[in-house]
Amino acid sequence: MRILLVEDDPALSLGVARGLEREGWQVDVLSDGERAMGEGLLVQYDLCILDLGLPRRDGMEVLRHWRSRGARMPVLLLTARDELNDRVRGLDAGADDYLVKPFDLPELLARIRALKRRSEGRIDETLVLGGLTLDLTHKELLHAGERVALSPRELALTEMLMQKAGRVVAKDAIVAKLSTWESDFSGNSVEVYVHRLRKRFGELGVVIRTVRGFGYVMEASDVGASADLSE
Known part of the structure; x- marks a missing residue:
């Protein structure tokens, strides 16, 4: 936010x-x-x-x-x-x-x-996707009841993607949300953070797909699913 x-x-x-x-x-x-x-x-x-x-x-x-x-x-x-x-x-x-x-x-x-x-338009305090639960009150990501350690920006990106699970989140929107006047956050930075999250979430029941030319989609993982989608 x-x-x-x-x-x-x-x-x-x-x-x-x-x-x-x-x-x-x-x-x-x-x-x-x-x-x-x-x-x-x-x-x-x-x-x-x-x-x-x-x-x-x-x-x-x-x-x-x-x-x-x-x-x-x-x-x-x-x-x-x-x-x-x-x-x-x-x-x-x-x-x-x-x-x-x-x-x-x-x-x-x-x-x-x-x-x-x-x-x-929400009244609940959690987001759930695959094996992940994001506690919005305490700003914690959980898997099987255990805390998944993330940096503040990793957590903010995870929240953006989980809020729109199954829908594309534009790269430009991520840049805008995670930037401040004192700290630039480029498109290349988004790619770095997405790569980090993919490695962290690989066995936790979710996948982050790249929709080339548009952005990223977070979904519950499927066997054999690819991380990249063509335009």
Whole structure:
């Protein structure tokens, strides 16, 4: 999942970003509303965490601008304002949830997971394919009850493929989701990570097929199945 964090408090921003990255999510960080108005429309984010008290343009103005331009990503507002009217105005402007400062990181993470489930129309916390079970709450991949150790990016790629099991996930979409402004993730990188996962999953009941010119499909494995498909 790729998240945009717009927060002008450096200490809070750093702490939240690190917490999100530990969950295996990709995070882009901005600190002012003027830049957020444009940047939030350039990248297809899965979710935005938006502070209301921003310099240059406040968060409410940013949110209204995004919604007026058709941006549909879930938005979680962060605010020091605890008046009911401020919360109502934020929700009416198009926010999906809010959190009043100060807050605990576990509550923020739980709200993000809930927004993600809601946006995907899911109510369960697991994905199952072949011999693999992905626990979305604890960010763990399991096989026969045992944890399969993966890096954050390997886990994020596995989640993308399992969410669309049996369907093609475009290489460009993978690049977009697993990139951040500070860390490039190229098409060649995707191939490297897919190769790693194929080796890990070879005996775990799933296969990742290449659909040449398009992307990748994760499926329950079949005897004698090839890892490559022609266009």
